[in-house]
Amino acid sequence: MKVVKFGGSSLASGQQVEKVFNIVVSDKDRKVVVVSAPGKRYSEDIKVTDLLIACAEHVVETGNGGEFFDAVIQRYTDIAADLGLDNEIIEIITDDLLKLLADRSKSHERFMESIKASGEDNNAKLIAAYFQSRGVEAHYVNPKDAGLLVSDEPGHAQVLPETYDHLYELRTKPGILVIPGFFGYTKAGDVVTFSRSGSDITGSILANGVKADVYENFTDVDAVCSVNPGIVTNPKEIRELTYREMRELSYAGFSVFHDEALMPAFHAGIPVHVRNTNNPEAQGTRIVSKRENQNGPVVGIASDKGFCSIYVSKYLMNREIGFGRKLLQILEEYELSYEHLPSGIDDISIILRQDQMNLTFEQDMLKRIKTELEADEVKIQHNLSLIMVVGEGMRCNVGTMSRAAKALSNIGVNIEMINQGSSEVSMMFGVKESDEKKAVQALYNEFFASVIA
Numbered sequence: 001m002k003v004v005k006f007g008g009s010s011l012a013s014g015q016q017v018e019k020v021f022n023i024v025v026s027d028k029d030r031k032v033v034v035v036s037a038p039g040k041r042y043s044e045d046i047k048v049t050d051l052l053i054a055c056a057e058h059v060v061e062t063g064n065g066g067e068f069f070d071a072v073i074q075r076y077t078d079i080a081a082d083l084g085l086d087n088e089i090i091e092i093i094t095d096d097l098l099k100l101l102a103d104r105s106k107s108h109e110r111f112m113e114s115i116k117a118s119g120e121d122n123n124a125k126l127i128a129a130y131f132q133s134r135g136v137e138a139h140y141v142n143p144k145d146a147g148l149l150v151s152d153e154p155g156h157a158q159v160l161p162e163t164y165d166h167l168y169e170l171r172t173k174p175g176i177l178v179i180p181g182f183f184g185y186t187k188a189g190d191v192v193t194f195s196r197s198g199s200d201i202t203g204s205i206l207a208n209g210v211k212a213d214v215y216e217n218f219t220d221v222d223a224v225c226s227v228n229p230g231i232v233t234n235p236k237e238i239r240e241l242t243y244r245e246m247r248e249l250s251y252a253g254f255s256v257f258h259d260e261a262l263m264p265a266f267h268a269g270i271p272v273h274v275r276n277t278n279n280p281e282a283q284g285t286r287i288v289s290k291r292e293n294q295n296g297p298v299v300g301i302a303s304d305k306g307f308c309s310i311y312v313s314k315y316l317m318n319r320e321i322g323f324g325r326k327l328l329q330i331l332e333e334y335e336l337s338y339e340h341l342p343s344g345i346d347d348i349s350i351i352l353r354q355d356q357m358n359l360t361f362e363q364d365m366l367k368r369i370k371t372e373l374e375a376d377e378v379k380i381q382h383n384l385s386l387i388m389v390v391g392e393g394m395r396c397n398v399g400t401m402s403r404a405a406k407a408l409s410n411i412g413v414n415i416e417m418i419n420q421g422s423s424e425v426s427m428m429f430g431v432k433e434s435d436e437k438k439a440v441q442a443l444y445n446e447f448f449a450s451v452i453a
């Protein structure tokens, strides 16, 4: 049995949905189909999820969804018309959205969650209706009926362990099951979404639950590339990656697959196959526990902006019991999570996502660190990019770090910080945001120029 997930780009128009239909029916093992909300048809287009967020905010401000409501309904109407569906499905979707927008009985957060989730929910209804119209037995399955339970963390839901046993029951249901991605239900019955792009997570949870042979993740590129194709033209495609490599790369900016989506598939040992809806013949990329081919130490280079670093130094820090705990305690009081913690004998840097910080508490927090920890120096650096050079092969190759550092120094990029994870699967370089692109290009040339030549 296969679980197949189609992203927003694969469902953006009737023409795309038709491709999805052909892919699903071409293999009888494709039983569980997870769908996103309609995505962008062209680069300046707006995803239905973003239209829904704007619509909900408009309702809060003015009492009606205005142009955003119309735009959402128009997207579904266009898709249905392209597919030759009658108006019944559009009436179902319109009624559902109007009902959700009128229900202000719960908190603002709950209201936003239910509107956001409706994008996938209504798309799943539409796609099931289309499959039926083509004479194929297909059923829309709501995550509540499937037993997909999640924690009550709006916008950051985590799956609850009992979910997997519930989902196993889906194996015995007849026909193709079309399930909306991106959200689940709390035990109390409230809708809670995963983080953005979280339909990948739903697909992985379902693959684990039904014990699928493979989780196929259909998107709009032929494969995961060794570097973001937006930074390097025609980068090398990756045929096989380990779960650990993909986790590091997606964490650090490979938006093609959500970084939280690997764990459920990994725990059940289910391979993930990233494929192209627009070119299903392409080989795609397989994500597996162990990979055979070891073409050099590095498999991919990812980068992401929007980080800051808090640098703290104190003479004899290494001898002070509890220093790290007290420092992290202060961060916890400001509800900050950190990404990396490179340290030396007398100093430590804390790398955080900048969007959690706030100018009003930033100075206050730095002062507290200085006085409460009696630090010699505390400073913050904003607008950093992290570049992750990833590959299982690094463990058995000498000199990867020096090659990377030399490639950066050759183009005059200053390395603000370096961190090598203990797993030796990745090396992290912190650079100024303004240097990110050229640094990635230089690293790509260093590690891949000979491979692609």
Ligand SMILES: Nc1ncnc2c1ncn2[C@@H]1O[C@H](COP(=O)(O)OP(=O)(O)O)[C@@H](O)[C@H]1O
Pocket: 006, 007, 008, 009, 010, 036, 039, 197, 218, 219, 220, 221, 223, 224, 225, 226, 227, 228, 229, 230, 253, 254, 255, 256, 257
């Ligand atoms: N290393 C990479 N390899 C392939 N695609 C990448 C990479 N990094 C970023 N991307 C981008 O990810 C996009 C696919 O992800 P996304 O837009 O979330 O797809 P979907 O609509 O299927 O959910 C690609 O179009 C590509 O621009």
Ligand SMILES: N[C@@H](CC(=O)OP(=O)(O)O)C(=O)O
Pocket: 006, 007, 008, 009, 036, 037, 039, 047, 049, 050, 119, 181, 182, 195, 196, 197, 198, 199, 200
């Ligand atoms: N529609 C949701 C969830 C999702 O997974 O979308 P996509 O497959 O288009 O990345 C979002 O935009 O966040």
